[in-house]
Amino acid sequence: MPALTIFRTFTTRPFAGDDLQLICFVLGTYRLIQLFCLIPLAVITLVNRFKGNDLLYNGYGRWCPQYELLSDNEFISLSYEDRQKVTRPSSQYLFTMLAAIFMVVDVAWMFAVWSAASVGTPTQPKGRDKILRPLIIFKMFVINFFPVALVVYGIIKTYNSRANNYGCGNVPLLYDPDATPAFVLFSILLVTYALELLVFPTIATNKIVKFTRRHIVKERYSTENRGERLEMCLGGLMKCFSVLLNNPNLGGKELKNKGELKDFASNLMGFANNDTKLDIVLSDMYIGAKMLARVQAERRLLAIQRLQQTSNQKKTEREDKDNIVEAPTGDAIEGATKKDYRSTLKKDGKRRSVLTLQTSEQGKEYVVVEKDVLSSDNKNDVDVLKEVAHYSIYAEYVYWHFRLVAIEHFALGKEETRFLPSSDTTWDLIREKFSLTSIGLDESLLVYASFHSGLASTPYAVIVDEVKETVVIAIRGTISMEDWVIDLQYVPSPLDKVGDICGFDGKGRLCHKGVLTRAKWLYNDLKKYRILKELYAEDSPYKEHNLVVVGHSLGGGCAQVLSLLLRPSFPGLKCYAYEPPGCIFDDEFCSKSKEWITSIVRGDDVVPRLTQPNLESLRDEFFDVTAQIKVPKIKAFYDVKTPCPDSHLVSRNANMLCKKAQIDRDTSFSEKLRVFRNERADKNRESTKLYIAGKIIHLVDTTGDETKYVPYWASRYEFNQVVLSNKMLSDHSVPPLVQILKNLKLDERHEVLVQEHVIVNDEEDEEEVRVFICFSNPHGKISFIVLVFCFAAWITNIWSNQGCKFVSRTTIITSPNGTISPGPGMSAGMWAYNLRECIDPNSCDFDNFNDLQESEFCQPYPQGLIEIDANTKAARAFSSLANFIGFIGLGLVLFSTSMKLRKQSCVALFVVLFISCLVGGLQFLFLQGVMCGRIELVDGDSDATCTLSENGYAAVAAVVLWFVALVGSGVMLYTY
DSSP: OOEEESSSSOEEEEEEGGGHHHHHHHHHHHHHHHHHHHHHHHHHHHHHHHHTTTOEETTBOTTSTTOOOOOTTOOSEEOHHHHHHEEOOOHHHHHHHHHHHHHHHHHHHHHHHHHHHTSSOSSOOTTHHHHHHHHHHHIIIIITHHHHHHHHHHHHHHHHHHHTGGGTTTSOOSSOGGGSHHHHHHHHHHHHHHHHTTHHHHHHHHHHHHHHHHHTSTTTTSGGGHHHHHHHHHHHHHHHHHHHHTOGGGOOTTOOOSSTTHHHHHHHHHHTTSSSOOOOOHHHHHHHHHHHHHHHHHHHHHHHHHHHHHHHHHHHHHHHHHHTOOOOOGGGGTTOOHHHHHHHHHHHTOOOEEEEEEEOTTSSSEEEEEEEBOOTTOHHHHHHHHHHHHHHHHHHHTTTHHHHHHHHTSOOOTTOOEEOOOTTOOHHHHHHHSEEGGGTEEEEEEEEEEOOOSSSOOOEEEEEETTTTEEEEEEOOSOSHHHHHHHHOOSEEEOHHHHHHHTSOOTTOEEEHHHHHHHHHHHHHHHHTTHHHHHTSTTOTTTTOEEEEEEETHHHHHHHHHHHHHTTTOTTOEEEEESOOSOSEEHHHHHHGGGTEEEEEETTOSGGGOOHHHHHHHHHHHHHHHHHBOSOHHHHHHHHHSOOOGGGHHHHHHHHBOOGGGSOTTSHHHHHHHHHHHHHHHHHTTOOOEEOOSEEEEEEESSSSSSOEEEEEEOGGGOOSOOOSTTTTGGGOHHHHHHHHHHOOOOSSOOOOOOOOOOOOTTSOOOOOOOOOTTOOTTOHHHHHHHHHHHHHHHHHHHHHHSSOSEEEEEEEEOTTSOEEEOOOEEEOSSEEEEEEESSTTSOOTTOGGGEEEEEEEEEOOTTTSOOOHHHHHHHHHHHHHHHHHHHHHHHHHHHTTSOOOHHHHHHHHHHHHHHHHHHHHGGGGGGSGGGSEEEETTEEEEEEEEEOHHHHHHHHHHHHHHHHHHHHHHHHHTO
8 A cells, every 4th residue: 555656647456566576476377378389389389480481482381382492312411592482471570589589578577576565564655656656657658669560560560461362372282381289379379468558548548437427427526425426336246246247036126226325425434534545555554464364363362371371270279169168067068978978068169250352342352251151050041041941942943944845835836925814714724734844843833924116125034932832923034135234234223102102211321223213013913914913812722822022143133122112012022133233223222121131142253342442443553453464565475475374373473563663653544544534533432332232142152163152141242243253253153052952951061171272482383374475485586596597498499409500410321431521510410401503603513521510400311312310319309308397497486586496395396306307318319310420322432520519509408407496396395
């Protein structure tokens, strides 16, 4: 942060200056794809050039029927007339060279940008922008010239070639040049370069849109209308999401985008610094959130250690107290047995509280507090837990099970949204026909259900529980888009009018606006269809049943508010809300609701903690942590991507973050943050905080593996921090909660199992974590050095064995009569030889070898004229094998620059480079082959002596480079 300004109105947003590594990574991946096409194209181009396959004769290529270059018996020399007819096209060679130059220049630019973007910290640029700005300008106006030139050149050459039938006139081609691998690779490169140029029309379009906003429709895009725009965007996204998924259960039909999200949009704009721009970009959000989760984990770890110490101290004190209990004697044990005495000791030693961690009132630190657990010898606790476990199944089944039963067993149509027995159905018939036995609720009857999901309406069911002799109203939680809209309407709404209608004192009391809307619809729907009136009529067998309202998530919040509306008519009503939203009633009303509401929260569940003040506190802490980052953002990114065990939390965080007192308060970010916080403080004074209603049972995972939970009575004030953990979402699931409540046992003694966490120094070995991050060099600079040598060796080896100047031959011809005379000298390679031509075309004797010189053309060995021996075949095989195995080694080294190799992989790399070095040396068997020995000719024998030529020296250099890379891989292996 902030975004880099290139020109007055041209910036890198949504990327900051220290985010350009991401651009380099994406661009590098794109270049890698191009490289996979460019390398084979370059190899094909060079091989064709070395072997003479690219030569044109009288302007005709090999694909033309008119092509006739040299016959097999013209083995050595090229006549003057033929020399004038032979040409070499440069189009493919020029395109490949230009593409290679572009690749090298752009990769060098990416390395420069990567280094410059790594300067400073997220909130302190430290001169980073001064380096990056000229680099971006150089990229825009210099480097981007290359893809433009390549695209234009490639299109023109392709068009001209096809226009004249590839130079063959009107005759049919021997084969289609467009079907060759070289042309396919050329086409792929051309397309990638063309796609790359789309960035320019994209920038132009963006500028036009901004100009239109600023000068033509400026009223719509003014600051005053940003809330409306945000509301429209959020609603449009939700609508599109529902259309794309095309799932009726997800709803979305009632989303009209006419004010449903107005309150949330307003709060979001305030939350996300609408007035004061802090220049927070997406990468800042990601890294800041990950670092904040680590800070919270460290804070919790240190608090757990204090908890362990306090718990051990309490345990010691209790044991000391137990040890000094005096055994009863004399009259005290008269009439008592030893068993009674042991029971008395056991009861006295029973622990009815648990030490737990609770966030402070500001939500920024943990404190150790002693909480009352639900005890097995407390009848009220036992009864509450049984009720909570029993009714949880209704909160789960209202999601899907009741509708499926109504369709499959109660003749409800698939398109129908309401189940209601006919008015002439008797209670006995209801008990007979509408039992829920098919889903395991043997003594339960479904008497009414609404399955319509809208903005105000919500699916719910009314069940008669004959086991508990209760009437249960079960309300579904969040599933549809409309449910999400209601969740987001969390602003406080007054209860004055509702209280007057329903018969309770709601004056000055506040409630979750969206949940209140749903509760009022539920209240009216029950009244409209006379459900409760019929159930509690004088002739009803259920008139003495108690009323229970249950729900999970949003359904739990609706159950809490509905129970408030119904309680004046049903004073004995009870409500059990499972993992409800954390902003239902104001503080005073939450205290009153303890008489009839019980809320259940599991572990780190995020929903009961999602309140506007909690989110604001989380945001402020996020800003603090972001300002504390003392390393470049790329280093922080690598660190947060790597899992951090508890034993390294403190040391890893200390390496990334400075202390709050050390934050530089003179930066632009700090100044904007002060202004922003002052603005938000003034607005927050006017808001009223909402809490979880009723008594709260908090289920704590005491083992860390979700096998044992301890329930304790919690305070609504301890859910004032959003806990960023890997369980914050999974702990909200209702099926596991139902099983936990059913299997929960109130043990006689409750001990929180706290593992000993040892804080270690950086010097201690940390568990190895292997993460793939492009060019992060986890092995150090040695892997990059090995990569450079491997690449140089591979390219050099290809050039050496594909040329026609591997050796220089000096020959002596022995005639049949024994006469010895010097033969023609020539240069020869693995697959082709070098043609000779006249030095002076006006006075040239082809039989006088002194009149000839080497030409620029290579010619494949004529078939049948020379018998290729075993040594030459072996040299060819070893040279090809060196290229293939070297390519594998090159890939392994390239991988090692992005991810740390295991020891076995380092050993494999060492072996591969050793083999490449070995087979690269074995290609010198060519010196023992037929081209460097005796050849039997018709008019005598030719004895040749060979010395290394330029391609041969390149092969020696390739072997040396492979050896240096081998040594480097040995160093990598030695580090283990």
